[in-house]
Amino acid sequence: MRKRYGMVIDTRVCISCGNCVMGCKAENVVPEGLHRVWVVEEESGVFPHARLESRSERCNHCEDPPCVSSCPTGASFIFEGSNITLVNPDECTGCKSCVASCPYDARYIEPGGYIGKCTFCVHKLGSGEQPSCASVCPTDCIQFGDFNDPNSQVSRSVRTERTKVLHEAAGTNPNIYYIY
Amino acid sequence: MNEDVRYEIITGKMNPHIDPVLDIWQWQVPVYLFIGGLCAGILILAAWAVLSKAKSQTAQRLSLAVLPLLGIGMGALFLDLENKWNVFQFFGRFVPSAPMSWGSWLLLLLSPIIAAFVLATATEAWPNHWEKIQQRSILLTRIKTLCEPFRQHLSVIILIGGISLAVYTGVLLSAYVARPFWNNSSLAILFLLSGLGAAAGLLQLCAPAGTERHRFGRVGLYVLIAEVSVLALFLINLADGTQAQDGAWAVITGGPLTISFWIFYLGLGVITPLTLELIALKKKVPYAIAPVLEIGGSMLFRFVIVAAGQLTTWQLY
Numbered sequence: 317m318r319k320r321y322g323m324v325i326d327t328r329v330c331i332s333c334g335n336c337v338m339g340c341k342a343e344n345v346v347p348e349g350l351h352r353v354w355v356v357e358e359e360s361g362v363f364p365h366a367r368l369e370s371r372s373e374r375c376n377h378c379e380d381p382p383c384v385s386s387c388p389t390g391a392s393f394i395f396e397g398s399n400i401t402l403v404n405p406d407e408c409t410g411c412k413s414c415v416a417s418c419p420y421d422a423r424y425i426e427p428g429g430y431i432g433k434c435t436f437c438v439h440k441l442g443s444g445e446q447p448s449c450a451s452v453c454p455t456d457c458i459q460f461g462d463f464n465d466p467n468s469q470v471s472r473s474v475r476t477e478r479t480k481v482l483h484e485a486a487g488t489n490p491n492i493y494y495i496y
Numbered sequence: 497m498n499e500d501v502r503y504e505i506i507t508g509k510m511n512p513h514i515d516p517v518l519d520i521w522q523w524q525v526p527v528y529l530f531i532g533g534l535c536a537g538i539l540i541l542a543a544w545a546v547l548s549k550a551k552s553q554t555a556q557r558l559s560l561a562v563l564p565l566l567g568i569g570m571g572a573l574f575l576d577l578e579n580k581w582n583v584f585q586f587f588g589r590f591v592p593s594a595p596m597s598w599g600s601w602l603l604l605l606l607s608p609i610i611a612a613f614v615l616a617t618a619t620e621a622w623p624n625h626w627e628k629i630q631q632r633s634i635l636l637t638r639i640k641t642l643c644e645p646f647r648q649h650l651s652v653i654i655l656i657g658g659i660s661l662a663v664y665t666g667v668l669l670s671a672y673v674a675r676p677f678w679n680n681s682s683l684a685i686l687f688l689l690s691g692l693g694a695a696a697g698l699l700q701l702c703a704p705a706g707t708e709r710h711r712f713g714r715v716g717l718y719v720l721i722a723e724v725s726v727l728a729l730f731l732i733n734l735a736d737g738t739q740a741q742d743g744a745w746a747v748i749t750g751g752p753l754t755i756s757f758w759i760f761y762l763g764l765g766v767i768t769p770l771t772l773e774l775i776a777l778k779k780k781v782p783y784a785i786a787p788v789l790e791i792g793g794s795m796l797f798r799f800v801i802v803a804a805g806q807l808t809t810w811q812l813y
Contacts, residue, residue: 390589
């Protein structure tokens with residue numbers, strides 16, 4: 317059965333420590349000045365009803381990824397049997413069509429000229445490990461799993477918690493949910 | 497957005513050319529889009545000249561410049577590629593969902609047809625020069641002889657190909673849902689009309705005084721009227737659109753591209769040549785001003801649109 321990998325991130329628990337950012341950079345050797353994962357602090361409301369939401373963001377590995385459909389060479393592709401979107405550097409021309417098509421601005425240009433992005437640490441998944449950002453989170457606010465498995469932690473969280481996705485109206489069916 | 501709610505987003509992400517606003521396409525892409533539109537316009541008018549009774553030696557002559565011009569445009573696009581060694585990957589496969597793939601294959605397939613069209617119409621376009629060429633190149637003469645019987649068919653293909661090429665330059669941008677300023681289907685028609693207008697302007701400048709120059713002036717006038725109408729639809733769609741499109745509307749209404757869009761593109765590049773062409777129907781005006789402004793407006797249009805789209809995002813919605 318096809319895996320639908322995704323994350324549920326608890327913004328009530330996230331403390332914006334940036335460990336997910338550093339964990340990703342260390343695991344994937346992301347060059348200096350570039351980020352596959354980043355932390356957002358969003359303030360809203362006016363005192364005394366002000367609110368601060370901290371959340372860790374990355375590629376949403378969408379169900380309908382425009383980055384894959386807009387790639388003219390097929391370098392952007394969906395990893396077999398899953399929803400993980402990856403880039404094949406050998407086929408990437410660096411035309412940046414996928415960068416323009418992503419409503420999450422989750423892609424960037426690697427020094428080698430090809431496009432870089434979050435891979436959900438696909439190289440670790442085979443051995444049952446978690447993506448690096450999730451495994452290093454000190455507050456355990458990042459849950460990772462398969463949404464097609466109704467018994468997975470992420471499926472249960474989406475069923476029982478109040479969640480949202482980002483930029484839903486962009487219509488890409490993202491696979492990262494935020495508990496808020 | 498609620499009036500009493502203020503949003504402020506702070507992020508540690510600062511990827512070059514992505515944050516704080518997208519800046520992935522600089523001058524190379526608008527230049528490529530302009531040249532693509534101009535060439536498409538020349539092809540449409542040259543094919544129309546062959547198919548209709550309105551013969552135009554200038555249009556047929558200018559079609560000779562299309563392939564070198566497209567080469568320059570493709571060169572600009574090549575300069576924009578971050579991974580230039582992989583340029584041939586564009587032709588490794590056809591991806592139906594990617595407008596850029598359509599464009600690559602369209603240009604590849606259209607190029608020999610343009611060459612065949614130029615040869616098939618060479619006798620009318622270059623009556624004096626062709627004799628000399630004929631003596632020097634037997635191969636060219638043989639190919640020309642092969643192409644000539646298909647002159648009409650080639651013109652039909654060139655007409656369709658020219659329209660497709662111009663529309664593609666717009667679809668390339670309008671397909672990006674992630675960029676609210678671009679995500680508007682009328683952009684494709686605007687690019688077609690803008691390319692056609694630039695071509696009519698160039699032909700008006702190159703045509704000898706008389707009927708032909710006058711005819712391209714008229715073509716330019718009709719195209720400009722159509723462009724203003726479609727532009728109005730484009731702007732209405734933007735102003736009446738979603739919250740994300742409201743943000744895109746703000747880019748040209750008080751935002752950083754307000755003066756470039758309204759004063760330089762619309763004022764100088766569209767309304768002024770339109771007015772001059774209208775005056776030219778009754779009175780004599782220097783013929784070169786309107787077409788030069790039309791061509792300049794067409795180029796500026798691409799620069800403004802490419803920049804505006806990159807300034808718009810879903811990040812706040």
